[in-house]
Amino acid sequence: xxxxxxxxxxxxxxxxxxxxxxxxxxxxxxxxxxxxxxxxxxxxxxxxxxxxxxxxxxxxxxxxxxxxxxxxxxxxxxxxxxxxxxxxxxxxxxxxxxxxxxxxxxxxxxxxxxxxxxxxxxxxxxxxxxxxxxxxxxxxxxxxxxxxxxxxxxxxxxxxxxxxxxxxxxxxxxxxxxxxxxxxxxxxxxxxxxxxxxxxxxxxxxxxxxxxxxxxxxxxxxxxxxxxxxxxxxxxxxxxxxxxxxxxxxxxxxxxxxxxxxxxxxxxxxxxxxxxxxxxxxxxxxxxxxxxxxxxxxxxxxxxxxxxxxxxxxxxxxxxxxxxxxxx
Amino acid sequence: xxxxxxxxxxxxxxxxxxxxxxxxxxxxxxxxxxxxxxxxxxxxxxxxxxxxxxxxxxxxxxxxxxxxxxxxxxxxxxxxxxxxxxxxxxxxxxxxxxxxxxxxxxxxxxxxxxxxxxxxxxxxxxxxxxxxxxxxxxxxxxxxxxxxxxxxxxxxxxxxxxxxxxxxxxxxxxxxxxxxxxxxxxxxxxxxxxxxxxxxxxxxxxxxxxxxxxxxxxxxxxxxxxxxxxxxxxxxxxxxxxxxxxx
Numbered sequence: 001x002x003x004x005x006x007x008x009x010x011x012x013x014x015x016x017x018x019x020x021x022x023x024x025x026x027x028x029x030x031x032x033x034x035x036x037x038x039x040x041x042x043x044x045x046x047x048x049x050x051x052x053x054x055x056x057x058x059x060x061x062x063x064x065x066x067x068x069x070x071x072x073x074x075x076x077x078x079x080x081x082x083x084x085x086x087x088x089x090x091x092x093x094x095x096x097x098x099x100x101x102x103x104x105x106x107x108x109x110x111x112x113x114x115x116x117x118x119x120x121x122x123x124x125x126x127x128x129x130x131x132x133x134x135x136x137x138x139x140x141x142x143x144x145x146x147x148x149x150x151x152x153x154x155x156x157x158x159x160x161x162x163x164x165x166x167x168x169x170x171x172x173x174x175x176x177x178x179x180x181x182x183x184x185x186x187x188x189x190x191x192x193x194x195x196x197x198x199x200x201x202x203x204x205x206x207x208x209x210x211x212x213x214x215x216x217x218x219x220x221x222x223x224x225x226x227x228x229x230x231x232x233x234x235x236x237x238x239x240x241x242x243x244x245x246x247x248x249x250x251x252x253x254x255x256x257x258x259x260x261x262x263x264x265x266x267x268x269x270x271x272x273x274x275x276x277x278x279x280x281x282x283x284x285x286x287x288x289x290x291x292x293x294x295x296x297x298x299x300x301x302x303x304x305x306x307x308x309x310x311x312x313x314x315x316x317x318x319x320x321x322x323x324x325x326x327x328x
Numbered sequence: 329x330x331x332x333x334x335x336x337x338x339x340x341x342x343x344x345x346x347x348x349x350x351x352x353x354x355x356x357x358x359x360x361x362x363x364x365x366x367x368x369x370x371x372x373x374x375x376x377x378x379x380x381x382x383x384x385x386x387x388x389x390x391x392x393x394x395x396x397x398x399x400x401x402x403x404x405x406x407x408x409x410x411x412x413x414x415x416x417x418x419x420x421x422x423x424x425x426x427x428x429x430x431x432x433x434x435x436x437x438x439x440x441x442x443x444x445x446x447x448x449x450x451x452x453x454x455x456x457x458x459x460x461x462x463x464x465x466x467x468x469x470x471x472x473x474x475x476x477x478x479x480x481x482x483x484x485x486x487x488x489x490x491x492x493x494x495x496x497x498x499x500x501x502x503x504x505x506x507x508x509x510x511x512x513x514x515x516x517x518x519x520x521x522x523x524x525x526x527x528x529x530x531x532x533x534x535x536x537x538x539x540x541x542x543x544x545x546x547x548x549x550x551x552x553x554x555x556x557x558x559x560x561x562x563x564x565x566x567x568x569x570x571x572x573x574x575x
Contacts (some may be wrong), residue, residue, distance in 0.1 A: 088451055193439040196446045203419035210379060210417075211434040212405030221440065250568050 010316055011270040014277075022172055034168055034241075038278065040280040041175045042236045045182050047260040047272035049229035050159050054258065055266030056190045057222050059118070062126045063133025064257050069249025071234020073140060074102035076154050076244040080146060082276070086144045094166075095158030099235055106231025107224055113159045114223035118216055139224030141246040151245025158239055165239045175236050179273070182229055187269045189225070197223050261321045263304055265313030274312045332357040332526050333378070333409075333496055336389035340370075340377060347373040355496075360518070360527045362537045364561075365547035366570075372414060374547070375498050378528070379411040379528070380404045391496070399529065410494035414501040414530075416481040418473045424484055426467040428456040431491035459491040463517065479510040486517070496526045501535045510545045515539055532551035538562070546570070 004012065022037035046068055053059040075098045081091035092098065113132040120128055131151025144151045157165035177300045189195050201208045201215040208215050238244050247253070256279065282300070286293035308314060340348040347370040355361045363501060365371055376382035378389060380401030387525040396404055418427050429446070432455045433439055447453065460466045464485045468476065475485060477511045489497050492553045502518070503511045511565060515536050521527065522540070531537050537544060545555040550572050561567055 188443050188445075191440045191445045191447070192443055193433055193446045193449070195442075196426065196433065197439045200419045200422065200426075202416055206381070207413075207417045207419060208409055208430065209401045209489075210405055211431050211488070212398075212402050213434055213439065214402045218439070229469055250503050 006316060007268055007270060008311065010274075010313070011183075014270060014273060015183075018176060018179075020050075023169060026169060029270065031168065034172055036280060036284060038168065038172045038240050040131065040176055040277055041172070041179050042233050043126030043181050043257070043260065043280065044273045044276035045175070045236070046230045046233040046278045048179070048182050048186055048269065049226040049233070050257050051223050051266055051269075051272040052186050052189065053219075053226045054227075054261050055268075055304050056202065057198050057219055059219060059223065060122075060126050060213045060258070061129040061223075062251060062254050062258065063113075063129035063131075063227075064226070064230055065249045065253035066133040066136040067110065067138060067252075068138055068234035068237060068246075068253070070109055071102040071231035072235075072238035072244045072248055073146070073234075073237040074098060074105050074231070075158060075235045076152055076250070077146060079154050081151060083255060093156050093159050095160035098158050099232070102235040103228050106227045106234075110224040111220070114220050114227070118219050129148070130254065133249065133254055137246050140249070147245065149246060150246065151243055154238060154242045154244065157215055157242065158235075171236075171240060176229055176238070177284065178232060180235065182232075183269050183273070185229075186242055190269070194218065194221070213262050227282060230268075261311075262276045263301070263311050265311030268313045271311055273311040278312060282290070296318035330357050331355065332392060333528070334388075334390040334393075335378070336388040338374070338384050338389065340373060340382065340384045344544060346550050347437075348377065348387075350397070351387070351547070351550070351552055353545055353552060354557070355526060355528055358523055359542040360522050360529060360540055362529045362541035362544045363547050364437075364531065364534070364537055364544060368549075369547040370550040371547055372500055373458070373550075375411060375417060375500050375528075375530060378498055379409060389425065405492065405494070408495040409498065410416060410489045410492040410496070411498035412485045412489045412500055412502055416478075416485055418481065418484060418488065420472070420474040422473060423469065424460065424465055424471050424473055425456055427473055428491045429453060430460050430489050431457075432446075432493075433457050433490045435493045447562065456491060459487050462490070463487040464513075478505055479507070481505055482510070486514070490521075490525075494525070496528070497521075499527060499529045501530055501532060503531060503536055511536060526575055533548055 018037065018041065022034045025033040046064065047318055050061065050064045078090050078092040078098055078101065080242065080262055081087045082093050117128045117132065141149050162172045163174050190199065197208060197213050199220045201218060205215055237248065260275035260279045261272045263278050265271030282297065283293065286296055304311065331354045335351055335353040338348050338351045351374060359502065363371055380399060384397065388395060391407060391409060429452050432452045434557050436452065457466060457469065460469055463486055465480060465483055465487060468480065473484060486502060499515045503514060506514065509532060518540055529540065541558055543555060544558055544561040546561060546567050553570060554564050554567050
């Protein structure tokens with residue numbers, strides 16, 4: 001398969017298809033597919049970030065959607081105050097300001113909750129991350145000024161130089177560029193010395209500690225990086241939907257992100273993108289057939305976990321087990 | 329010879345069971361000091377306290393004269409104490425070379441380096457290959473650790489400890505589960521390390537212990553009942569009674 005290897009070719013083909021297909025569909029009069037693809041790409045950003053900690057770091061976080069919520073509210077709340085007054089220090093429609101807020105708050109939340117959660121392992125880590133996620137969920141649900149449970153319509157999308165998010169194609173291509181950048185970043189990280197320690201600690205924490213690594217700090221760093229990336233995904237999601245609500249960050253949303261990572265195949269950079277694509281497409285198709293789409297969806301998930309270890313990427317690279325490198 | 333690792337009146341109990349009952353032991357720099365004792369004597373518990381995996385209830389551990397009794401395991405590793413495990417402890421889903429490279433990498437400062445591919449950092453890769461060559465695993469460098477045989481796992485376990493560059497190696501039954509020939513090869517290899525590293529060796533294989541050790545301590549029910557040269561230990565009546573099963 002040449003120097004790229006199977007995973008490389010899959011990545012190339014999928015990313016080219018995502019670059020070309022949606023604009024072509026838009027020009028042929030199917031704007032719906034562009035919107036579908038935008039949602040796909042934004043979810044893929046969050047899934048790739050979750051995979052950094054879940055697939056490579058072995059941290060099964062059940063609260064990752066909280067970062068999407070934080071990023072989304074960091075975009076929406078400044079717009080709300082710009083239009084309806086109050087909190088003059090925060091009011092803004094400037095995209096850079098909102099993005100900085102999203103990144104800063106996600107990082108802070110990841111640092112605090114990560115520092116506590118990472119003292120636990122396995123199922124306890126899963127429960128505590130879920131608890132922190134639900135904490136944020138209920139916090140925003142209780143903020144009646146921002147619509148509480150009903151959410152908040154965003155009056156104006158982020159203002160940035162050169163791109164206009166009011167143009168669906170422009171928003172799509174920006175999200176796509178962010179996805180490519182995030183994939184490249186994650187790929188670099190997992191292959192770096194930092195990534196070696198992160199993956200090593202996943203495989204055998206005790207061994208890495210015995211070698212002199214403070215694995216806790218490495219995990220925490222990865223957790224913060226992943227949280228920030230998901231926060232950026234939330235910023236984009238708020239721009240895409242022009243609407244924010246606590247529903248974006250409930251535990252079932254976190255579950256969906258986990259589903260994407262597992263479905264696509266953890267421990268490969270393209271896997272979660274495939275997972276997000278499969279998730280969005282399957283959800284779309286099934287929900288057009290029946291309102292009870294969750295049921296066949298759940299059955300599929302069980303089948304994949306039982307028989308398709310390594311997810312879609314595992315199937316492509318030939319019954320991928322965790323002990324094989326994707327390019328073998 | 330100066331004392332490198334000084335253990336003073338170490339005590340540790342689990343519930344009602346006293347696993348370490350006032351152990352005092354001075355390991356001299358450069359020596360190979362073996363600890364023998366029947367099953368359940370508290371050998372692995374002792375290693376655990378020395379490496380930092382367990383905290384003692386009381387007593388003191390000094391390394392190069394500094395108190396490390398309460399230091400975290402990773403800090404001790406950085407100071408130069410490494411351990412191998414009785415039950416093979418490797419990163420199974422990484423290659424043999426990566427396992428050793430991680431040990432080398434740990435000696436080169438922190439690893440908060442996010443961008444350069446680790447596989448392209450030649451000083452680390454070369455140093456790791458050199459260690460693999462020493463233990464005779466170079467041909468298996470690219471093999472995933474999980475695919476190795478038990479004997480090779482034991483070799484890799486030693487390679488990782490060696491690559492960490494630690495001055496003090498705590499080896500917890502490195503011969504465990506090895507056949508006669510493999511065991512003999514490992515003994516020969518450990519002989520080549522003598523004088524270069526200070527080794528605290530826990531071992532059941534008496535032939536190996538008497539062939540390797542400069543000094544031997546006998547641990548029974550958490551207490552050291554005798555310390556001396558291999559010949560002295562062999563001749564010690566109390567030891568023969570308590571451990572070697574002779575009258």
